[in-house]
Amino acid sequence: xxxxxxxxxxxxxxxxxxxxxxxxxxxxxxxxxxxxxxxxxxxxxxxxxxxxxxxxxxxxxxxxxxxxxxxxxxxxxxxxxxxxxxxxxxxxxxxxxxxxxxxxxxxxxxxxxxxxxxxxxxxxxxxxxxxxxxxxxxxxxxxxxxxxxxxxxxxxxxxxxxxxxxxxxxxxxxxxxxxxxxxxxxx
Numbered sequence: 001x002x003x004x005x006x007x008x009x010x011x012x013x014x015x016x017x018x019x020x021x022x023x024x025x026x027x028x029x030x031x032x033x034x035x036x037x038x039x040x041x042x043x044x045x046x047x048x049x050x051x052x053x054x055x056x057x058x059x060x061x062x063x064x065x066x067x068x069x070x071x072x073x074x075x076x077x078x079x080x081x082x083x084x085x086x087x088x089x090x091x092x093x094x095x096x097x098x099x100x101x102x103x104x105x106x107x108x109x110x111x112x113x114x115x116x117x118x119x120x121x122x123x124x125x126x127x128x129x130x131x132x133x134x135x136x137x138x139x140x141x142x143x144x145x146x147x148x149x150x151x152x153x154x155x156x157x158x159x160x161x162x163x164x165x166x167x168x169x170x171x172x173x174x175x176x177x178x179x180x181x182x183x184x185x186x187x
Contacts (some may be wrong), residue, residue: 011048022068028140029072031129042071069155090132100172127177135170142167
């Protein structure tokens with residue numbers, strides 16, 4: 001096993017080379033710095049304990065993503081047990097057939113074609129953070145981490161069709177959240 005810098009994978013190399021990746025994934029999934037730090041700590045402890053048992057059947061980064069997703073989900077379950085609160089049901093915005101219930105205005109320019117300055121980046125991060133957890137997980141793994149749907153389904157214990165449905169709905173929610181920032185201004 002070697003790191004991206006062709007060094008053997010040791011706990012020190014994992015800390016140095018992979019902590020930002022682990023933290024960023026956990027942060028996006030959990031939408032909370034303290035929870036992301038807890039998840040990152042859990043991941044690093046687990047990786048250090050089990051590094052010598054890593055078989056190499058998959059890429060180290062794939063294994064690390066899976067461990068990180070599982071740790072983030074565990075932190076979320078723990079947090080949800082502590083905090084009982086009602087969340088707006090995002091399914092109210094969709095018909096029985098899974099279509100958006102209201103008119104969806106097209107964007108004049110796709111945001112991914114625009115140069116993202118810090119304000120745009122912040123808007124997008126805030127919109128991701130406001131997604132309900134079940135949709136945020138799939139969105140972050142698919143559109144931010146660029147994982148294939150099959151790998152997302154396996155990581156989250158979902159069917160492939162559930163991943164596709166949640167990703168579609170998450171993208172529509174992101175579109176709704178960001179549309180006022182990107183719609184064409186009338187002169």
